[in-house]
Amino acid sequence: MDPVCLVIGAGAGIGGTVGATFAKAGYHAVLCRRSDAQGLDAIVDGIKAAGGKASGQLLNAAEEGTIEDLIAHTEQNVGPIEVVVYNLGAQIGNRPLEDTSHKAFELGWRLATLGLFRVAKAVCPLMEKRGKGTLLVTSATAAVRGNAGQHAHAAAMGGRRMLCQTLNAQYASKGIHVAHILIDGAVDAPDTLGKMLGAEGFKHLRETVGAKDGLLLPEKIAETYLHLSQQHRSVWTHELDLRAYSDTAWWNHG
Numbered sequence: 001m002d003p004v005c006l007v008i009g010a011g012a013g014i015g016g017t018v019g020a021t022f023a024k025a026g027y028h029a030v031l032c033r034r035s036d037a038q039g040l041d042a043i044v045d046g047i048k049a050a051g052g053k054a055s056g057q058l059l060n061a062a063e064e065g066t067i068e069d070l071i072a073h074t075e076q077n078v079g080p081i082e083v084v085v086y087n088l089g090a091q092i093g094n095r096p097l098e099d100t101s102h103k104a105f106e107l108g109w110r111l112a113t114l115g116l117f118r119v120a121k122a123v124c125p126l127m128e129k130r131g132k133g134t135l136l137v138t139s140a141t142a143a144v145r146g147n148a149g150q151h152a153h154a155a156a157m158g159g160r161r162m163l164c165q166t167l168n169a170q171y172a173s174k175g176i177h178v179a180h181i182l183i184d185g186a187v188d189a190p191d192t193l194g195k196m197l198g199a200e201g202f203k204h205l206r207e208t209v210g211a212k213d214g215l216l217l218p219e220k221i222a223e224t225y226l227h228l229s230q231q232h233r234s235v236w237t238h239e240l241d242l243r244a245y246s247d248t249a250w251w252n253h254g
Helices: 014-024 037-049 066-077 102-130 151-174 193-208 218-229
Strands: 004-008 028-033 053-058 081-086 133-140 176-183 239-242
Touching (some): 004 014, 004 066, 004 102, 014 028, 014 037, 014 053, 014 081, 028 037, 037 053, 066 102, 081 102, 081 218, 102 151, 133 151, 151 176, 176 218, 218 239
Parallel strands (some): 004 028, 028 053, 081 133, 133 176
16 A cells, blocks of 8 residues: 555645645545535546546545544555645634634634644554654644734634644654644635635736745645655754745734
């Protein structure tokens, strides 16, 4: 069986591109997303057309038992999971506190924090038995900076960051590398930024800011993820920020 790179949150931006990059490196990419079977099939077919191995399935990560069943099925039928990329977002947009419902706040926590906890609970013991494994966690500026209107997102992502630190504290010495990757800026991703801005707005942003390398490029992010998975344990990176050269870093905003 081929080693597996499991991507939870495999859209046409970071997740799908990371899956394709790992498939090119010899992994079987198992790609999961909540909806859009057609979009998921397109990513899987593209990987196969390029000579890689991939499979995909729709997954509601907020639903009880889905993550655990996915990991068990993958281990039994596809191969040992060597890398997990947890790429689920929890952004609901800028909302003042009075417009942030209990349901929206809780859903953000379920996707950003509880989902990661469930992944770790299911996969870390398997990796520990094998003495190796990598868990790469996509995060956001909200994990370190709580801006106005980001109550749900910041709370969820801050919890995600702390969970990564506790996982490292327990599992790094057992051969499991956990990396919290803070995406500090706009990503050239049609499934996320593209949907937020609309077709015309996204096209304009690409032609202006993107043409000057002002958007984070998914293929370059994917190269970083692959590098993290291949690091020697004497120099593991546990947290890093990625941002375009022209952006102001999160800690320098007024």
